Amino acid sequence: MLKLIRWMMPLLMTGFVTMTASAQDPEVKPPQVRTADTTIKKILDDLQRVADSDKQNAKAIEQLSLGREFDNITKYELIKNNLIQASETYYLLNKKIIDLKSRTTTSNLDVFITSLNNPESKELGFSLSDRVVELVEKIILKGKSDKNERNTKLVESTKSIINSPIFKSFTSLTPPLAIASSVMNFLHSVSQSNKAINHKLLQEFEKELNKYVIYYNALNDANQKFEFGLNFNKDQLSLLQDNMYDHLAFTSNVLKMPLPARGNKTIAESLNEYFIEFRKDKVIDFFQKLETQYTKGNKVNYEALLKDNPNLKEANNQLEDLVLQTKRFENLYNEYFSLLDSYYTKVNHSLRLAQDNALAERSVVEAKQAEFRSLKDEAVKEIQASINMRELTLNVDKIKYRYRIF
Structure with a gap:
Protein backbone atom coordinates (compact mmCIF):
# COMPACT_ATOMS: atom_id res chain seq x y z
CA MET A 1 0.00 0.00 0.00
CA LEU A 2 2.81 2.38 0.85
CA LYS A 3 4.40 1.51 -2.39
CA LEU A 4 1.14 2.31 -4.17
CA ILE A 5 0.89 5.71 -2.48
CA ARG A 6 4.49 6.51 -3.34
CA TRP A 7 3.79 5.61 -7.01
CA MET A 8 0.65 7.77 -7.18
CA MET A 9 2.06 10.79 -5.34
CA PRO A 10 3.75 12.35 -8.42
CA LEU A 11 0.51 12.04 -10.39
CA LEU A 12 -1.53 13.53 -7.56
CA MET A 13 0.94 16.33 -7.12
CA THR A 14 0.81 17.09 -10.85
CA GLY A 15 -2.97 17.13 -10.75
CA PHE A 16 -2.94 19.28 -7.66
CA VAL A 17 -0.59 21.77 -9.23
CA THR A 18 -2.63 21.86 -12.41
CA MET A 19 -5.85 22.34 -10.50
CA THR A 20 -4.25 24.98 -8.31
CA ALA A 21 -2.96 26.85 -11.34
CA SER A 22 -6.33 26.66 -12.98
CA ALA A 23 -7.98 27.93 -9.90
CA GLN A 24 -5.54 30.76 -9.53
CA ASP A 25 -5.37 31.87 -13.29
CA PRO A 26 -8.26 30.79 -15.48
CA GLU A 27 -6.73 32.64 -18.55
CA VAL A 28 -3.68 30.51 -18.77
CA LYS A 29 -3.96 27.98 -21.63
CA PRO A 30 -1.74 25.07 -22.39
CA PRO A 31 0.69 25.77 -25.33
CA GLN A 32 -0.43 24.62 -28.81
CA VAL A 33 1.71 21.95 -30.31
CA ARG A 34 2.15 22.13 -34.26
CA THR A 35 1.69 18.71 -35.63
CA ALA A 36 2.97 17.23 -38.92
CA ASP A 37 -0.62 17.35 -40.30
CA THR A 38 -0.98 21.17 -40.09
CA THR A 39 2.41 21.74 -41.74
CA ILE A 40 1.51 19.55 -44.67
CA LYS A 41 -1.83 21.32 -44.96
CA LYS A 42 -0.10 24.70 -45.22
CA ILE A 43 2.27 23.39 -47.90
CA LEU A 44 -0.66 22.02 -49.88
CA ASP A 45 -2.52 25.33 -49.58
CA ASP A 46 0.55 27.19 -50.87
CA LEU A 47 0.93 24.79 -53.75
CA GLN A 48 -2.74 25.25 -54.66
CA ARG A 49 -2.33 29.02 -54.67
CA VAL A 50 0.67 28.70 -57.01
CA ALA A 51 -1.26 26.36 -59.29
CA ASP A 52 -4.23 28.75 -59.41
CA SER A 53 -1.90 31.64 -60.21
CA ASP A 54 -0.24 29.66 -63.00
CA LYS A 55 -3.61 28.76 -64.40
CA GLN A 56 -4.69 32.42 -64.39
CA ASN A 57 -1.43 33.49 -66.04
CA ALA A 58 -1.76 30.79 -68.69
CA LYS A 59 -5.30 31.89 -69.39
CA ALA A 60 -4.20 35.54 -69.69
CA ILE A 61 -1.38 34.57 -72.08
CA GLU A 62 -3.80 32.49 -74.08
CA GLN A 63 -6.21 35.43 -74.31
CA LEU A 64 -3.40 37.76 -75.40
CA SER A 65 -2.28 35.30 -78.08
CA LEU A 66 -5.84 34.82 -79.23
CA GLY A 67 -6.37 38.61 -79.29
CA ARG A 68 -3.20 39.06 -81.31
CA GLU A 69 -4.35 36.41 -83.76
CA PHE A 70 -7.76 38.06 -84.09
CA ASP A 71 -6.05 41.41 -84.59
CA ASN A 72 -4.01 40.01 -87.49
CA ILE A 73 -7.09 38.39 -89.01
CA THR A 74 -9.02 41.66 -88.73
CA LYS A 75 -6.20 43.61 -90.36
CA TYR A 76 -5.86 41.12 -93.17
CA GLU A 77 -9.60 40.92 -93.87
CA LEU A 78 -9.81 44.71 -93.94
CA ILE A 79 -6.89 44.96 -96.38
CA LYS A 80 -8.29 42.17 -98.52
CA ASN A 81 -11.78 43.64 -98.74
CA ASN A 82 -10.49 47.16 -99.41
CA LEU A 83 -8.16 46.14 -102.24
CA ILE A 84 -10.79 43.91 -103.86
CA PHE A 112 -30.08 72.41 -132.77
CA ILE A 113 -27.23 74.84 -132.01
CA THR A 114 -25.58 74.33 -135.40
CA SER A 115 -28.84 75.13 -137.17
CA LEU A 116 -29.18 78.39 -135.24
CA ASN A 117 -25.69 79.41 -136.42
CA ASN A 118 -26.22 78.41 -140.02
CA PRO A 119 -26.55 81.50 -142.26
CA GLU A 120 -28.81 79.49 -144.58
CA SER A 121 -31.05 78.21 -141.81
CA LYS A 122 -34.56 79.55 -141.25
CA GLU A 123 -34.99 78.12 -137.75
CA LEU A 124 -36.06 81.54 -136.47
CA GLY A 125 -38.05 82.39 -139.57
CA PHE A 126 -35.26 84.08 -141.47
CA SER A 127 -32.08 83.28 -143.32
CA LEU A 128 -29.12 85.58 -142.67
CA SER A 129 -27.95 85.13 -146.25
CA ASP A 130 -31.33 86.28 -147.60
CA ARG A 131 -31.61 89.13 -145.09
CA VAL A 132 -28.18 90.55 -145.99
CA VAL A 133 -29.07 90.58 -149.70
CA GLU A 134 -32.42 92.19 -148.87
CA LEU A 135 -30.71 94.90 -146.82
CA VAL A 136 -28.30 95.63 -149.67
CA GLU A 137 -31.18 95.92 -152.13
CA LYS A 138 -33.42 97.93 -149.80
CA ILE A 139 -30.92 100.33 -148.16
CA ILE A 140 -27.82 100.54 -150.32
CA LEU A 141 -29.59 100.35 -153.69
CA LYS A 142 -32.84 101.89 -152.46
CA GLY A 143 -34.95 99.20 -154.10
CA LYS A 144 -33.31 99.65 -157.52
CA SER A 145 -31.15 96.56 -157.66
CA ASP A 146 -32.24 95.73 -161.22
CA LYS A 147 -32.10 99.23 -162.69
CA ASN A 148 -28.60 98.99 -164.09
CA GLU A 149 -25.69 96.62 -164.52
CA ARG A 150 -23.73 98.15 -161.65
CA ASN A 151 -26.52 97.46 -159.17
CA THR A 152 -26.93 93.94 -160.47
CA LYS A 153 -23.21 93.27 -160.07
CA LEU A 154 -23.30 94.63 -156.53
CA VAL A 155 -26.03 92.20 -155.59
CA GLU A 156 -24.24 89.30 -157.27
CA SER A 157 -20.97 90.17 -155.53
CA THR A 158 -22.77 90.26 -152.19
CA LYS A 159 -24.24 86.81 -152.85
CA SER A 160 -20.81 85.57 -153.90
CA ILE A 161 -19.30 86.68 -150.58
CA ILE A 162 -22.09 85.02 -148.62
CA ASN A 163 -21.70 81.74 -150.54
CA SER A 164 -17.92 81.70 -150.31
CA PRO A 165 -16.53 78.22 -149.57
CA ILE A 166 -14.23 79.86 -147.05
CA PHE A 167 -17.14 80.55 -144.70
CA LYS A 168 -18.73 77.16 -145.27
CA SER A 169 -15.49 75.43 -144.31
CA PHE A 170 -15.34 77.12 -140.89
CA THR A 171 -15.33 74.58 -138.09
CA SER A 172 -16.05 77.19 -135.44
CA LEU A 173 -19.53 78.61 -135.04
CA THR A 174 -18.74 82.08 -136.48
CA PRO A 175 -19.73 82.07 -140.20
CA PRO A 176 -22.54 84.63 -139.72
CA LEU A 177 -20.17 87.10 -138.06
CA ALA A 178 -17.53 86.58 -140.74
CA ILE A 179 -20.13 87.13 -143.47
CA ALA A 180 -21.39 90.35 -141.87
CA SER A 181 -17.86 91.70 -141.51
CA SER A 182 -16.90 90.77 -145.10
CA VAL A 183 -20.02 92.35 -146.61
CA MET A 184 -19.44 95.60 -144.68
CA ASN A 185 -15.80 95.72 -145.80
CA PHE A 186 -16.93 95.08 -149.39
CA LEU A 187 -19.50 97.91 -149.34
CA HIS A 188 -17.01 100.37 -147.83
CA SER A 189 -14.59 99.45 -150.60
CA VAL A 190 -17.26 99.90 -153.32
CA SER A 191 -18.31 103.26 -151.89
CA GLN A 192 -14.89 104.64 -152.77
CA SER A 193 -15.74 104.43 -156.48
CA ASN A 194 -19.55 104.46 -156.35
CA LYS A 195 -20.65 107.86 -155.14
CA ALA A 196 -24.26 106.63 -154.88
CA ILE A 197 -23.22 104.63 -151.82
CA ASN A 198 -22.66 107.41 -149.33
CA HIS A 199 -21.71 107.38 -145.65
CA LYS A 200 -25.30 107.81 -144.50
CA LEU A 201 -26.46 104.73 -146.42
CA LEU A 202 -23.59 102.70 -145.01
CA GLN A 203 -24.47 103.76 -141.46
CA GLU A 204 -28.11 102.82 -141.96
CA PHE A 205 -27.12 99.49 -143.48
CA GLU A 206 -24.66 98.79 -140.64
CA LYS A 207 -27.29 99.67 -138.03
CA GLU A 208 -29.72 97.11 -139.44
CA LEU A 209 -27.02 94.52 -139.96
CA ASN A 210 -25.83 94.97 -136.38
CA LYS A 211 -29.17 93.67 -135.11
CA TYR A 212 -28.22 90.32 -136.58
CA VAL A 213 -24.63 90.69 -135.47
CA ILE A 214 -25.78 91.22 -131.87
CA TYR A 215 -27.83 88.01 -131.99
CA TYR A 216 -25.09 85.92 -133.57
CA ASN A 217 -22.47 87.49 -131.33
CA ALA A 218 -24.40 86.45 -128.22
CA LEU A 219 -24.90 82.96 -129.64
CA ASN A 220 -21.23 82.73 -130.56
CA ASP A 221 -20.24 83.92 -127.07
CA ALA A 222 -22.38 81.18 -125.54
CA ASN A 223 -20.76 78.56 -127.77
CA GLN A 224 -17.22 79.78 -127.16
CA LYS A 225 -17.59 79.86 -123.39
CA PHE A 226 -19.20 76.44 -123.38
Whole structure:
Protein backbone atom coordinates (compact mmCIF):
# COMPACT_ATOMS: atom_id res chain seq x y z
CA MET A 1 0.00 0.00 0.00
CA LEU A 2 2.81 2.38 0.85
CA LYS A 3 4.40 1.51 -2.39
CA LEU A 4 1.14 2.31 -4.17
CA ILE A 5 0.89 5.71 -2.48
CA ARG A 6 4.49 6.51 -3.34
CA TRP A 7 3.79 5.61 -7.01
CA MET A 8 0.65 7.77 -7.18
CA MET A 9 2.06 10.79 -5.34
CA PRO A 10 3.75 12.35 -8.42
CA LEU A 11 0.51 12.04 -10.39
CA LEU A 12 -1.53 13.53 -7.56
CA MET A 13 0.94 16.33 -7.12
CA THR A 14 0.81 17.09 -10.85
CA GLY A 15 -2.97 17.13 -10.75
CA PHE A 16 -2.94 19.28 -7.66
CA VAL A 17 -0.59 21.77 -9.23
CA THR A 18 -2.63 21.86 -12.41
CA MET A 19 -5.85 22.34 -10.50
CA THR A 20 -4.25 24.98 -8.31
CA ALA A 21 -2.96 26.85 -11.34
CA SER A 22 -6.33 26.66 -12.98
CA ALA A 23 -7.98 27.93 -9.90
CA GLN A 24 -5.54 30.76 -9.53
CA ASP A 25 -5.37 31.87 -13.29
CA PRO A 26 -8.26 30.79 -15.48
CA GLU A 27 -6.73 32.64 -18.55
CA VAL A 28 -3.68 30.51 -18.77
CA LYS A 29 -3.96 27.98 -21.63
CA PRO A 30 -1.74 25.07 -22.39
CA PRO A 31 0.69 25.77 -25.33
CA GLN A 32 -0.43 24.62 -28.81
CA VAL A 33 1.71 21.95 -30.31
CA ARG A 34 2.15 22.13 -34.26
CA THR A 35 1.69 18.71 -35.63
CA ALA A 36 2.97 17.23 -38.92
CA ASP A 37 -0.62 17.35 -40.30
CA THR A 38 -0.98 21.17 -40.09
CA THR A 39 2.41 21.74 -41.74
CA ILE A 40 1.51 19.55 -44.67
CA LYS A 41 -1.83 21.32 -44.96
CA LYS A 42 -0.10 24.70 -45.22
CA ILE A 43 2.27 23.39 -47.90
CA LEU A 44 -0.66 22.02 -49.88
CA ASP A 45 -2.52 25.33 -49.58
CA ASP A 46 0.55 27.19 -50.87
CA LEU A 47 0.93 24.79 -53.75
CA GLN A 48 -2.74 25.25 -54.66
CA ARG A 49 -2.33 29.02 -54.67
CA VAL A 50 0.67 28.70 -57.01
CA ALA A 51 -1.26 26.36 -59.29
CA ASP A 52 -4.23 28.75 -59.41
CA SER A 53 -1.90 31.64 -60.21
CA ASP A 54 -0.24 29.66 -63.00
CA LYS A 55 -3.61 28.76 -64.40
CA GLN A 56 -4.69 32.42 -64.39
CA ASN A 57 -1.43 33.49 -66.04
CA ALA A 58 -1.76 30.79 -68.69
CA LYS A 59 -5.30 31.89 -69.39
CA ALA A 60 -4.20 35.54 -69.69
CA ILE A 61 -1.38 34.57 -72.08
CA GLU A 62 -3.80 32.49 -74.08
CA GLN A 63 -6.21 35.43 -74.31
CA LEU A 64 -3.40 37.76 -75.40
CA SER A 65 -2.28 35.30 -78.08
CA LEU A 66 -5.84 34.82 -79.23
CA GLY A 67 -6.37 38.61 -79.29
CA ARG A 68 -3.20 39.06 -81.31
CA GLU A 69 -4.35 36.41 -83.76
CA PHE A 70 -7.76 38.06 -84.09
CA ASP A 71 -6.05 41.41 -84.59
CA ASN A 72 -4.01 40.01 -87.49
CA ILE A 73 -7.09 38.39 -89.01
CA THR A 74 -9.02 41.66 -88.73
CA LYS A 75 -6.20 43.61 -90.36
CA TYR A 76 -5.86 41.12 -93.17
CA GLU A 77 -9.60 40.92 -93.87
CA LEU A 78 -9.81 44.71 -93.94
CA ILE A 79 -6.89 44.96 -96.38
CA LYS A 80 -8.29 42.17 -98.52
CA ASN A 81 -11.78 43.64 -98.74
CA ASN A 82 -10.49 47.16 -99.41
CA LEU A 83 -8.16 46.14 -102.24
CA ILE A 84 -10.79 43.91 -103.86
CA GLN A 85 -13.26 46.81 -103.86
CA ALA A 86 -10.52 49.20 -105.00
CA SER A 87 -9.89 47.09 -108.10
CA GLU A 88 -13.50 47.66 -109.13
CA THR A 89 -13.20 51.36 -108.24
CA TYR A 90 -10.18 51.78 -110.54
CA TYR A 91 -12.09 50.16 -113.38
CA LEU A 92 -15.25 52.21 -112.87
CA LEU A 93 -13.37 55.49 -112.42
CA ASN A 94 -11.39 54.98 -115.63
CA LYS A 95 -14.54 54.06 -117.58
CA LYS A 96 -16.44 57.10 -116.35
CA ILE A 97 -13.55 59.52 -116.94
CA ILE A 98 -13.34 58.39 -120.57
CA ASP A 99 -17.10 58.70 -120.96
CA LEU A 100 -17.21 62.25 -119.57
CA LYS A 101 -14.15 63.30 -121.60
CA SER A 102 -15.88 62.21 -124.80
CA ARG A 103 -18.94 64.35 -124.06
CA THR A 104 -19.72 67.66 -125.70
CA THR A 105 -23.48 67.70 -125.42
CA THR A 106 -25.59 65.26 -127.42
CA SER A 107 -26.13 64.87 -131.15
CA ASN A 108 -29.65 66.37 -131.00
CA LEU A 109 -28.52 69.40 -129.04
CA ASP A 110 -25.52 69.89 -131.32
CA VAL A 111 -27.81 69.83 -134.38
CA PHE A 112 -30.08 72.41 -132.77
CA ILE A 113 -27.23 74.84 -132.01
CA THR A 114 -25.58 74.33 -135.40
CA SER A 115 -28.84 75.13 -137.17
CA LEU A 116 -29.18 78.39 -135.24
CA ASN A 117 -25.69 79.41 -136.42
CA ASN A 118 -26.22 78.41 -140.02
CA PRO A 119 -26.55 81.50 -142.26
CA GLU A 120 -28.81 79.49 -144.58
CA SER A 121 -31.05 78.21 -141.81
CA LYS A 122 -34.56 79.55 -141.25
CA GLU A 123 -34.99 78.12 -137.75
CA LEU A 124 -36.06 81.54 -136.47
CA GLY A 125 -38.05 82.39 -139.57
CA PHE A 126 -35.26 84.08 -141.47
CA SER A 127 -32.08 83.28 -143.32
CA LEU A 128 -29.12 85.58 -142.67
CA SER A 129 -27.95 85.13 -146.25
CA ASP A 130 -31.33 86.28 -147.60
CA ARG A 131 -31.61 89.13 -145.09
CA VAL A 132 -28.18 90.55 -145.99
CA VAL A 133 -29.07 90.58 -149.70
CA GLU A 134 -32.42 92.19 -148.87
CA LEU A 135 -30.71 94.90 -146.82
CA VAL A 136 -28.30 95.63 -149.67
CA GLU A 137 -31.18 95.92 -152.13
CA LYS A 138 -33.42 97.93 -149.80
CA ILE A 139 -30.92 100.33 -148.16
CA ILE A 140 -27.82 100.54 -150.32
CA LEU A 141 -29.59 100.35 -153.69
CA LYS A 142 -32.84 101.89 -152.46
CA GLY A 143 -34.95 99.20 -154.10
CA LYS A 144 -33.31 99.65 -157.52
CA SER A 145 -31.15 96.56 -157.66
CA ASP A 146 -32.24 95.73 -161.22
CA LYS A 147 -32.10 99.23 -162.69
CA ASN A 148 -28.60 98.99 -164.09
CA GLU A 149 -25.69 96.62 -164.52
CA ARG A 150 -23.73 98.15 -161.65
CA ASN A 151 -26.52 97.46 -159.17
CA THR A 152 -26.93 93.94 -160.47
CA LYS A 153 -23.21 93.27 -160.07
CA LEU A 154 -23.30 94.63 -156.53
CA VAL A 155 -26.03 92.20 -155.59
CA GLU A 156 -24.24 89.30 -157.27
CA SER A 157 -20.97 90.17 -155.53
CA THR A 158 -22.77 90.26 -152.19
CA LYS A 159 -24.24 86.81 -152.85
CA SER A 160 -20.81 85.57 -153.90
CA ILE A 161 -19.30 86.68 -150.58
CA ILE A 162 -22.09 85.02 -148.62
CA ASN A 163 -21.70 81.74 -150.54
CA SER A 164 -17.92 81.70 -150.31
CA PRO A 165 -16.53 78.22 -149.57
CA ILE A 166 -14.23 79.86 -147.05
CA PHE A 167 -17.14 80.55 -144.70
CA LYS A 168 -18.73 77.16 -145.27
CA SER A 169 -15.49 75.43 -144.31
CA PHE A 170 -15.34 77.12 -140.89
CA THR A 171 -15.33 74.58 -138.09
CA SER A 172 -16.05 77.19 -135.44
CA LEU A 173 -19.53 78.61 -135.04
CA THR A 174 -18.74 82.08 -136.48
CA PRO A 175 -19.73 82.07 -140.20
CA PRO A 176 -22.54 84.63 -139.72
CA LEU A 177 -20.17 87.10 -138.06
CA ALA A 178 -17.53 86.58 -140.74
CA ILE A 179 -20.13 87.13 -143.47
CA ALA A 180 -21.39 90.35 -141.87
CA SER A 181 -17.86 91.70 -141.51
CA SER A 182 -16.90 90.77 -145.10
CA VAL A 183 -20.02 92.35 -146.61
CA MET A 184 -19.44 95.60 -144.68
CA ASN A 185 -15.80 95.72 -145.80
CA PHE A 186 -16.93 95.08 -149.39
CA LEU A 187 -19.50 97.91 -149.34
CA HIS A 188 -17.01 100.37 -147.83
CA SER A 189 -14.59 99.45 -150.60
CA VAL A 190 -17.26 99.90 -153.32
CA SER A 191 -18.31 103.26 -151.89
CA GLN A 192 -14.89 104.64 -152.77
CA SER A 193 -15.74 104.43 -156.48
CA ASN A 194 -19.55 104.46 -156.35
CA LYS A 195 -20.65 107.86 -155.14
CA ALA A 196 -24.26 106.63 -154.88
CA ILE A 197 -23.22 104.63 -151.82
CA ASN A 198 -22.66 107.41 -149.33
CA HIS A 199 -21.71 107.38 -145.65
CA LYS A 200 -25.30 107.81 -144.50
CA LEU A 201 -26.46 104.73 -146.42
CA LEU A 202 -23.59 102.70 -145.01
CA GLN A 203 -24.47 103.76 -141.46
CA GLU A 204 -28.11 102.82 -141.96
CA PHE A 205 -27.12 99.49 -143.48
CA GLU A 206 -24.66 98.79 -140.64
CA LYS A 207 -27.29 99.67 -138.03
CA GLU A 208 -29.72 97.11 -139.44
CA LEU A 209 -27.02 94.52 -139.96
CA ASN A 210 -25.83 94.97 -136.38
CA LYS A 211 -29.17 93.67 -135.11
CA TYR A 212 -28.22 90.32 -136.58
CA VAL A 213 -24.63 90.69 -135.47
CA ILE A 214 -25.78 91.22 -131.87
CA TYR A 215 -27.83 88.01 -131.99
CA TYR A 216 -25.09 85.92 -133.57
CA ASN A 217 -22.47 87.49 -131.33
CA ALA A 218 -24.40 86.45 -128.22
CA LEU A 219 -24.90 82.96 -129.64
CA ASN A 220 -21.23 82.73 -130.56
CA ASP A 221 -20.24 83.92 -127.07
CA ALA A 222 -22.38 81.18 -125.54
CA ASN A 223 -20.76 78.56 -127.77
CA GLN A 224 -17.22 79.78 -127.16
CA LYS A 225 -17.59 79.86 -123.39
CA PHE A 226 -19.20 76.44 -123.38
CA GLU A 227 -16.41 75.08 -125.58
CA PHE A 228 -13.76 76.68 -123.37
CA GLY A 229 -15.39 75.23 -120.26
CA LEU A 230 -15.58 71.79 -121.86
CA ASN A 231 -11.92 71.90 -122.86
CA PHE A 232 -10.88 72.93 -119.36
CA ASN A 233 -13.04 70.15 -117.91
CA LYS A 234 -11.40 67.65 -120.27
CA ASP A 235 -7.93 68.86 -119.27
CA GLN A 236 -8.79 68.32 -115.62
CA LEU A 237 -10.14 64.86 -116.42
CA SER A 238 -6.90 64.00 -118.23
CA LEU A 239 -4.90 65.14 -115.20
CA LEU A 240 -7.13 63.04 -112.97
CA GLN A 241 -6.56 60.05 -115.23
CA ASP A 242 -2.78 60.55 -115.01
CA ASN A 243 -3.00 60.65 -111.21
CA MET A 244 -5.11 57.51 -111.17
CA TYR A 245 -2.57 55.78 -113.42
CA ASP A 246 0.28 56.68 -111.04
CA HIS A 247 -1.69 55.50 -108.02
CA LEU A 248 -2.67 52.27 -109.75
CA ALA A 249 0.97 51.56 -110.61
CA PHE A 250 1.84 50.98 -106.92
CA THR A 251 -1.29 48.99 -106.09
CA SER A 252 -0.94 46.77 -109.16
CA ASN A 253 2.67 45.94 -108.22
CA VAL A 254 1.59 44.95 -104.72
CA LEU A 255 -1.05 42.65 -106.21
CA LYS A 256 1.56 41.10 -108.54
CA MET A 257 -0.17 42.48 -111.66
CA PRO A 258 2.12 45.37 -112.71
CA LEU A 259 1.13 47.87 -115.37
CA PRO A 260 2.80 47.27 -118.75
CA ALA A 261 4.93 49.95 -120.40
CA ARG A 262 2.76 52.49 -122.23
CA GLY A 263 5.01 52.96 -125.22
CA ASN A 264 3.30 55.21 -127.77
CA LYS A 265 -0.19 54.46 -126.51
CA THR A 266 -2.41 57.07 -124.95
CA ILE A 267 -3.26 56.69 -121.30
CA ALA A 268 -6.82 55.75 -122.26
CA GLU A 269 -5.61 52.97 -124.57
CA SER A 270 -3.17 51.66 -121.97
CA LEU A 271 -5.73 51.56 -119.17
CA ASN A 272 -8.48 50.06 -121.31
CA GLU A 273 -6.18 47.22 -122.29
CA TYR A 274 -4.93 46.75 -118.72
CA PHE A 275 -8.43 46.52 -117.26
CA ILE A 276 -9.15 43.53 -119.46
CA GLU A 277 -6.93 41.57 -117.03
CA PHE A 278 -6.94 43.69 -113.88
CA ARG A 279 -10.44 42.96 -112.64
CA LYS A 280 -12.10 42.16 -109.35
CA ASP A 281 -12.07 38.39 -109.85
CA LYS A 282 -8.31 38.45 -110.51
CA VAL A 283 -7.68 40.26 -107.22
CA ILE A 284 -9.87 37.78 -105.36
CA ASP A 285 -7.80 34.99 -106.90
CA PHE A 286 -4.58 36.72 -105.75
CA PHE A 287 -5.70 36.70 -102.11
CA GLN A 288 -6.88 33.10 -102.31
CA LYS A 289 -3.44 32.02 -103.51
CA LEU A 290 -1.79 34.12 -100.80
CA GLU A 291 -3.88 32.46 -98.07
CA THR A 292 -3.05 29.02 -99.46
CA GLN A 293 0.66 29.85 -99.37
CA TYR A 294 0.50 30.69 -95.64
CA THR A 295 -1.79 27.86 -94.58
CA LYS A 296 -0.38 25.22 -92.23
CA GLY A 297 -2.75 22.42 -91.53
CA ASN A 298 -6.15 24.04 -91.60
CA LYS A 299 -5.00 27.41 -90.27
CA VAL A 300 -3.69 30.53 -92.06
CA ASN A 301 -0.69 32.17 -90.40
CA TYR A 302 -1.93 35.73 -90.75
CA GLU A 303 0.92 37.18 -88.70
CA ALA A 304 3.56 35.76 -91.05
CA LEU A 305 1.49 36.73 -94.10
CA LEU A 306 1.34 40.38 -93.06
CA LYS A 307 4.97 40.40 -91.96
CA ASP A 308 6.20 39.02 -95.29
CA ASN A 309 3.94 41.32 -97.37
CA PRO A 310 4.23 44.76 -95.71
CA ASN A 311 3.26 46.58 -98.92
CA LEU A 312 -0.27 45.27 -98.51
CA LYS A 313 -0.66 47.62 -95.55
CA GLU A 314 0.74 50.55 -97.53
CA ALA A 315 -1.53 49.80 -100.49
CA ASN A 316 -4.47 49.83 -98.10
CA ASN A 317 -3.39 53.08 -96.45
CA GLN A 318 -3.04 54.79 -99.83
CA LEU A 319 -6.66 54.06 -100.74
CA GLU A 320 -7.66 57.36 -99.18
CA ASP A 321 -6.03 59.02 -102.19
CA LEU A 322 -8.08 56.85 -104.56
CA VAL A 323 -11.25 57.85 -102.77
CA LEU A 324 -10.26 61.51 -103.07
CA GLN A 325 -9.77 60.98 -106.81
CA THR A 326 -13.33 59.70 -107.10
CA LYS A 327 -14.51 62.82 -105.25
CA ARG A 328 -12.56 64.95 -107.72
CA PHE A 329 -14.27 63.15 -110.59
CA GLU A 330 -17.64 63.79 -108.98
CA ASN A 331 -16.80 67.51 -108.84
CA LEU A 332 -15.85 67.55 -112.53
CA TYR A 333 -19.01 65.63 -113.34
CA ASN A 334 -21.11 68.25 -111.52
CA GLU A 335 -19.15 71.04 -113.18
CA TYR A 336 -20.15 69.63 -116.57
CA PHE A 337 -23.82 70.10 -115.73
CA SER A 338 -23.10 73.59 -114.39
CA LEU A 339 -21.54 74.35 -117.79
CA LEU A 340 -24.63 73.00 -119.50
CA ASP A 341 -26.90 75.16 -117.32
CA SER A 342 -24.83 78.25 -118.09
CA TYR A 343 -24.87 77.40 -121.78
CA TYR A 344 -28.64 77.03 -121.71
CA THR A 345 -29.00 80.47 -120.09
CA LYS A 346 -26.73 82.17 -122.64
CA VAL A 347 -28.43 80.60 -125.67
CA ASN A 348 -31.81 81.68 -124.33
CA HIS A 349 -30.41 85.19 -123.92
CA SER A 350 -29.36 85.25 -127.58
CA LEU A 351 -32.83 84.09 -128.63
CA ARG A 352 -34.41 86.91 -126.61
CA LEU A 353 -32.12 89.38 -128.40
CA ALA A 354 -33.44 88.09 -131.73
CA GLN A 355 -36.96 88.73 -130.48
CA ASP A 356 -36.16 92.16 -128.98
CA ASN A 357 -34.55 93.32 -132.24
CA ALA A 358 -37.58 92.14 -134.23
CA LEU A 359 -35.55 89.54 -136.13
CA ALA A 360 -37.99 86.77 -135.18
CA GLU A 361 -41.56 86.54 -133.98
CA ARG A 362 -42.13 86.04 -130.26
CA SER A 363 -44.04 82.79 -130.80
CA VAL A 364 -41.16 81.40 -132.89
CA VAL A 365 -38.57 82.36 -130.25
CA GLU A 366 -40.62 80.86 -127.41
CA ALA A 367 -41.07 77.64 -129.38
CA LYS A 368 -37.29 77.44 -129.91
CA GLN A 369 -36.63 78.10 -126.22
CA ALA A 370 -39.01 75.29 -125.27
CA GLU A 371 -37.33 72.96 -127.78
CA PHE A 372 -33.90 73.88 -126.43
CA ARG A 373 -35.01 73.26 -122.84
CA SER A 374 -36.38 69.85 -123.80
CA LEU A 375 -33.17 68.91 -125.63
CA LYS A 376 -31.05 70.10 -122.72
CA ASP A 377 -33.07 68.05 -120.20
CA GLU A 378 -32.80 65.06 -122.51
CA ALA A 379 -29.02 65.51 -122.71
CA VAL A 380 -28.73 65.67 -118.91
CA LYS A 381 -30.72 62.45 -118.44
CA GLU A 382 -28.75 60.68 -121.16
CA ILE A 383 -25.39 61.60 -119.64
CA GLN A 384 -26.53 60.77 -116.10
CA ALA A 385 -27.75 57.36 -117.25
CA SER A 386 -24.59 56.70 -119.24
CA ILE A 387 -22.10 57.62 -116.50
CA ASN A 388 -24.21 56.44 -113.51
CA MET A 389 -22.47 58.16 -110.61
CA ARG A 390 -24.41 56.08 -108.07
CA GLU A 391 -22.61 52.95 -109.27
CA LEU A 392 -19.25 54.53 -108.45
CA THR A 393 -20.43 56.00 -105.15
CA LEU A 394 -21.82 52.69 -103.87
CA ASN A 395 -18.56 50.93 -104.73
CA VAL A 396 -16.43 53.58 -103.00
CA ASP A 397 -18.58 53.29 -99.85
CA LYS A 398 -17.42 49.69 -99.52
CA ILE A 399 -13.80 50.80 -99.12
CA LYS A 400 -13.10 51.31 -95.38
CA TYR A 401 -10.18 53.60 -96.13
CA ARG A 402 -10.51 55.52 -92.84
CA TYR A 403 -8.93 52.61 -90.95
CA ARG A 404 -5.21 52.94 -91.48
CA ILE A 405 -3.18 49.83 -90.67
CA PHE A 406 0.29 49.86 -89.11
